[in-house]
Amino acid sequence: MSDIITIPGAIDLHVHLREPGTNPAETIKSGTLAAAAGGYVLVCDMPNNPGNPTWILESVKEKQRIITKDAAIEVLVYAGAQPESQNLDELPKMAKQCVGLKLYGAPTTGNERDYEAEEFAAIIETWHKAAPKKPIMLHAGSGNLSGFIQLIAKKYNHPLHICHVNSAVAVELIKKAKQEELPVTCGVCPHHLLMSSHDEKSRGWFARMQPPLAHQIEAEKLFDHLVNGDIDVVETDHAPHLAENKWLAERENPSGMHDGGNRTCYGVPGIEFALPLLFYQMKRGRISLERIVEATSIKPAKIIGIEPPKKEITWEMTEYRINDDDVASASGWTPYNGMMAVGKVKSMGMK
Ligand SMILES: [Zn+2]
Structure with a gap:
């Protein structure tokens, strides 16, 4: 199978480019080169940089200075706030510079526990007043999704995006909210679609992320x-x-405890391969090209309130097996090693 297709450039609402901060596995330069290799024209960077979360305007500006200098594609940034971040005064200032606000309602890097939605009440009210149209992106916990939907989407009618859903129960809750015409959307990651908890048994920490594989x-x-x-x-x-x-993490904490005392290392790279993995599923007849374009370009643009991308990507639809040698990310490895993929970016042009 080798054809050429030209489709709108992709938008990724969820990346961690690690700068500024203390995690050396990526830079804004290397991460955006990896994104460009994967057909992306815009990525939105999350706030939880280890050692330097974008909880204050100065950190946002520091990140934006690096983006201006180094980024290979457009990068927008999220503000962050947690009940313990004590940055209410910074939120209106950051709202002007940022594409949205990210809240962590569950255990992940830097957080040990699930939160009640109410703990974020002041943060949500402040953000809503400052930026009523800029979405709140939520990492929901196991039992708090309904509470956040009530508080953000129902009480304030504020756009709420549920990140990386990994259970059908969560999707049903979101579907119900949509039926009530609440402004709720959600996203899924390639690893949650194409890997499973069984992979964690054989790959250990190389298959651990938050939320975990299903x-x-x-x-x-x-x-x-x-x-x-x-x-x-x-x-x-x-x-x-x-x-x-x-x-x-594998040597010190092989069973993957998340209790504060044990070393953890959650997350996997792989932006280069998201579209090629989906194109392979398209070849298998599981998803249409139209739906792939909608889910990776048109809908993400809508969620952050921008026009769909004018830049188009031409793909050569060659079939291959993903190999660590194909990795453009500075991290140098991919959890998709060995998986089938279709498509390499040939060129980028304007519509
Ligand atoms: Zn994330």
């Missing part, structure tokens, strides 16, 4: 929800770590 039956349900549009977008959650740091 059971295979669940992963297949998520794929169906993506195909029928219950899940709005594909987001990569490109979260690079050096292999040596995955190895440290």
